[in-house]
Amino acid sequence: MLRIFIASLLSAISLMAHADLLDTIKTRGVLVVGILPDNPPFARRNDNQTFSGYDIDYASLIAKKMGVKLQVLDLDPSHRIPSLKAGKVDILVAAFTKTPEREREVSCSLGYFVAAQKALIRKGRYPTSDSLANARLGASKGTTGESISRKLYPNASMTTFADIPEATRALDQGTIDAVMNDEPTLAAALNKMPNRSQYEISNFSNATEILAIATKLGEKRLMNTVNELLIESEKTGEAEQIFNRWFGPQTSTPFPRTFRIQG
Numbered sequence: 001m002l003r004i005f006i007a008s009l010l011s012a013i014s015l016m017a018h019a020d021l022l023d024t025i026k027t028r029g030v031l032v033v034g035i036l037p038d039n040p041p042f043a044r045r046n047d048n049q050t051f052s053g054y055d056i057d058y059a060s061l062i063a064k065k066m067g068v069k070l071q072v073l074d075l076d077p078s079h080r081i082p083s084l085k086a087g088k089v090d091i092l093v094a095a096f097t098k099t100p101e102r103e104r105e106v107s108c109s110l111g112y113f114v115a116a117q118k119a120l121i122r123k124g125r126y127p128t129s130d131s132l133a134n135a136r137l138g139a140s141k142g143t144t145g146e147s148i149s150r151k152l153y154p155n156a157s158m159t160t161f162a163d164i165p166e167a168t169r170a171l172d173q174g175t176i177d178a179v180m181n182d183e184p185t186l187a188a189a190l191n192k193m194p195n196r197s198q199y200e201i202s203n204f205s206n207a208t209e210i211l212a213i214a215t216k217l218g219e220k221r222l223m224n225t226v227n228e229l230l231i232e233s234e235k236t237g238e239a240e241q242i243f244n245r246w247f248g249p250q251t252s253t254p255f256p257r258t259f260r261i262q263g
Contacts, residue, residue, distance in 0.1 A: 033063070109230060183255070
């Protein structure tokens with residue numbers, strides 16, 4: 001009897017050792033997703049402490065297709081990768097730009113959004129990218145707005161902030177000259193600024209950003225499932241519906257959909 005018990009225990013331990021995160025999620029019945037709060041139109045905190053936005057719709061879609069419940073965890077930009085690697089979240093759906101540097105730390109899905117990185121500036125001050133060479137720049141800490149700007153403008157000063165609202169307040173107070181981020185995020189932030197008529201989004205762009213869903217390295221089955229669901233959403237029209245809900249002509253941040261999700 002003891003031998004049978006030990007054999008069963010060892011078998012269970014072996015199965016646990018080989019179980020991947022996708023199995024764990026399905027057994028648990030919950031998908032834990034890291035998001036960026038206060039980052040409309042990708043995610044925003046509602047009055048009842050729920051969240052809504054483009055990223056939230058994708059997180060909900062993935063959880064529903066997996067047949068599990070959704071749990072979201074709001075993160076600061078700089079905490080996204082550490083939280084994922086530490087196992088605090090299963091995936092990131094958090095306005096997360098795919099870059100070679102990041103893909104050395106985490107796995108990134110197919111792109112589910114494409115945007116230009118631009119600058120939010122006072123009107124008429126900075127007509128070209130080069131005109132920001134010695135400016136006082138601001139960006140959310142841990143974002144590509146920070147990392148790309150540091151590379152492009154080595155002589156500029158960079159101040160990092162916890163989130164975009166904090167950065168736009170600094171811009172309005174005159175402590176920085178520009179906020180660097182993707183165009184939709186800047187457009188949403190501009191709409192909320194009390195003196196928005198004094199500001200504009202730059203005509204120039206510094207990069208094309210592909211937003212992706214991230215998993216821990218090595219979770220191939222989970223990543224394959226995420227990619228399959230993204231492709232399926234494009235084929236069924238769900239992806240276009242989500243886009244139009246947050247970026248369609250009736251919204252406060254209208255943008256043309258110039259991409260398709262494809263493998």
